[in-house]
Amino acid sequence: MPAARPARLTAPVGDGGSRVVRLPGSFEHFYLEEYPRVVDLSYALSGSRGGAEDIAQEAFLRAYRDWDRVRSYEHQAAWVRRVAANLATSGLRRKVVEARALVRLTARREPALDPLPASNAEFWRVVRALPQRQAQAVALYYLEDLSIAQTAVVLDCAEGTVKAHLAKARRTLARRLQLDTGEER
């Protein structure tokens, strides 16, 4: 994970000014460490430039609201990724988050993410067409560079289940993208 950048954290107040925000130090550190990667994951799995940041924020908001409990988890980063991955891939919830993003973006700014080159966009589009858990496993494995065990922690399932998802996903991706899997037996 990249090192946390020094930050002066402020939040807007009613008069349009801002004030210094006091956050639990551990949450602030956790957020700054993990946020960019969770945005990446959300972008890959949702395909939405505008919605990806919103999905990531929603995941962190849930962590923040329940920080006393989440901070005690051994795998806080896995927890927030699981929430983001589920938000990004589960039909209605993703649409709700995307809709919120649409509302905000109409009055705010352009997305923080650039469009992907066609070849790369096609790859992630085919990933998103996979069954939900396979798509999540592929994104975590490649994008996050997680091991099978780490992916299993994020997805809250057995390592064998992750392997099975990845094996099926790789076969499907190779077929649909007309690529060689590079596997040798």
Next chain:
Amino acid sequence: MNLDARARASTQAIRRSRTRLDPVAGLEELLRRRRRRPIARAAAALATATALAVVAWVGVRGAERVTPLVNPPPGALGRVAATIPVGTSPVDVLVDQDAVWVANAAQGTLSRVDPATNTVTTTVQVGRNPIRLVAGFGSIWVANQTEQTISRIDARTGQPLATIPTPTQPANQLAVGARSVWAIAGSALARIDPATNKAVFVDADWELVDGGLTVAGGRVWLSGTTPSGVQPVVRVDPATNGKADTVPTGADGALAVGGGSVWQADSVTQSITRLDPRSGHTLAQIPIGVVPKHLTAAEGSLWVGSDSGRVTRIDLATNKITGTFQVSGRAPAVAVGFGSVWIVDTAHAALLRVQPG
């Protein structure tokens, strides 16, 4: 370009795309949403509902269901003779000459259970996240995954004797054989000399993760999955510390030795593969219907702890399933000794002593 190269390029494209991402601004937005007043929330909800209708009109992608594991009813492995509270997160169990030992991951401790009284007589502090145990050379060896160390504990007194670092990667598998203690640390293989407690790391040209480790037929066996999804067994010659050969067993999981064979778990096919210890050839494949996790061979049987919480007993002579036992926790580790089967019940933070029926 193959699939992995395409995936890596597409991953880099995602990373490069966040040219204007500002985490601090994102946090401000997050806090703004958290502090929103009720009227503002209602207005936002209305706007969201409207936008949702627009988004939904564009189309909603369905998600396929994941078929759950079939969990057959428990069989008749035996009856619970004792339930022994241990640490809050027991993960592995080991039977040694005088005692039963349990690794408690969250507490970083090792519990010594006296089989005569079914009570914990000693709790030893080891390293952070102890996940695997093995016995050898009068000691209990503990792989402390998070701390990236291996603890050596005196099996008779429970006193710590040494802490051996695995600096490059956390150790997650242990085995004893060829006058050494062996550990898989990431994709590396560590060989510990019990006379000096020094580890040497075998140069590895394999990239196996999440598999097993054992010593059989004059070779050290490593199993697992490569980054490209292949599942070979690599065999290392202890005389040279170099790779002797690779066996394409097709299975991916834990390894155990018993009944003149090597046994390997296969999580994909939910079966156990029986292998010839010399040639590595597959002798039999035994479907068990659940994802196998832990293997222990003892007293004429192979004992398999599965992710569903089922323990399956397989007769080493006939390859037949002769009993099952269900616990409510996941992936129960199993050990056999003192006339009993000892099963870690992760859901109840207990060690179950089961008398085979």
